[in-house]
Amino acid sequence: MARLGRPGGLSATGKKELWERWRAGESISDIARALQKAPGSIHGMVEATGGFSPPERRRRRCALTLVEREEISRGLAAGDSLRAIAARLGRPASTVCREVNRNGGRNRYRATRAEQKAWQRAHRPKRCLLSVNERLRELVAQKLKADWSPEQISGWLKREYSEDEAMYVSHETIYRTLFVQAGAPSKGNCSPTCVRGG
Secondary structure (H helix, E strand, O other): OOOOOOOOOOOHHHHHHHHHHHHHOOOHHHHHHHOOHHHHHHHHHHHHHOOOOOOOOOOOOOOOOOHHHHHHHHHOOOOHHHHHHHHHOOOOOHHHHHHHOOOOOOOOOOHHHHHHHHHHHOOOOOOOHHHHHHHHHHHHHOOOHHHHHHHHHHHHHHHOOOOOHHOOOOHHHHHHHHHHHHHOOOOOOOOOOOOOOO
């Protein structure tokens, strides 16, 4: 059994190759040999995402862009009001106010630093959907006990609760939860009782 290593240490190209090889069905040992890394390191990277390649990071449509943050910075330096800056950007004044307050206030706001902090906040691990929604977790657990597949459960939830987005869960999330439980429940973001129904 390969010893677990610290995940990471791969370039963006190396990570892309890792996930291509994993999707092609190569073993962790084979991938490790091809990338000249310890098998434990590769295992750690696969385990950290539940066996699914992480989605490419994208900015939310409503998020401020670096260009907008630079405009905020210029406006602050010129002594403009937050309301005037927001009007130029076509943003609510409350959005600009939150952005400035979150990043040091009028006198210490820097666009580049604010942009970096925004990406860091977006990258923080999120709690597993099934661990925070008890009703959803119990429904998923019942269906799993009845031998439904994650795809069937996900489709049924969308039909049954078409008006309630809080009751939607992707089949990938269900698989990821099961993967974490089976592999190393103490290391995932989901609780070990996530889909055991109590």
